[in-house]
């Protein structure tokens with residue numbers, strides 16, 4: 001199949017500053033050796049607890065922050081090698097939808113200016129054409145041109161997220177990175193926004209990287225799901241397969257926690273106990289070994305490699 005984006009060994013470590021006088025050698029392992037592939041017109045869900053590195057992944061992919069190591073390919077090009085100016089052109093093709101639409105929209109700007117900003121930056125068309133494009137985008141996301149002269153505070157959370165989506169689509173991107181786009185919305189509104197995102201994906205042949213805290217949030221929208229734990233990709237595969245036959249103990253635990261689905265999985269359900277360890281100097285070997293019920297000696301020292309089986313399902317566990 002046709003690859004849109006691919007990462008190889010993507011790593012991001014932050015130095016830990018523990019006071020101005022100390023030169024700490026400790027590092028936050030936000031992302032470690034992540035190999036991820038996204039095909040054209042595909043929706044990949046990325047899930048994991050807070051601090052697993054999923055938001056860092058989003059920012060590194062957009063090169064809003066620079067990776068410590070590794071390579072990102074986008075549309076056949078190594079974008080990690082591009083300078084700022086060259087990266088500008090790529091940014092047209094990769095857009096971002098944030099968790100909280102209110103904080104990402106400047107409250108002093110009218111909707112028309114907010115949606116037209118990316119078009120203005122790239123000097124797309126004439127002023128009149130840009131205005132026309134904004135009206136069209138408003139309708140595409142289920143709002144109307146009558147909304148163009150209003151301010152963000154005059155809209156509900158769901159409507160603001162629609163404005164955020166219109167803005168992200170303004171430049172006809174190939175990829176949209178959605179960082180928990182519905183988690184700040186009322187449950188009743190979440191489904192509407194998810195349906196809208198799904199319709200737009202089909203209509204414009206988009207690819208999404210869809211980041212969420214929990215597996216249930218990405219279940220229906222994703223073709224494939226990637227599960228992250230403490231900066232590592234631990235399992236990735238077809239959505240349905242991942243839900244019915246999760247292979248990694250961490251994925252099994254996440255699924256066990258979803259009431260109506262947990263019992264249907266073929267794996268033995270278990271409850272996740274203990275806190276997620278700090279990403280500063282994370283556990284050696286398999287990072288999940290401090291919480292895994294199947295830990296053997298080897299897990300404490302040897303890092304399990306992410307291994308892909310014939311059906312394309314990838315798991316990083318010594319026992320699989």
Ligand code: SF4
Nearest residue numbers: 286289292299317318
């Ligand atoms: Fe558990 Fe070991 Fe597998 Fe890690 S490698 S998930 S500790 S069994």
Ligand code: MG
Nearest residue numbers: 054055179180
């Ligand atoms: Mg986050």
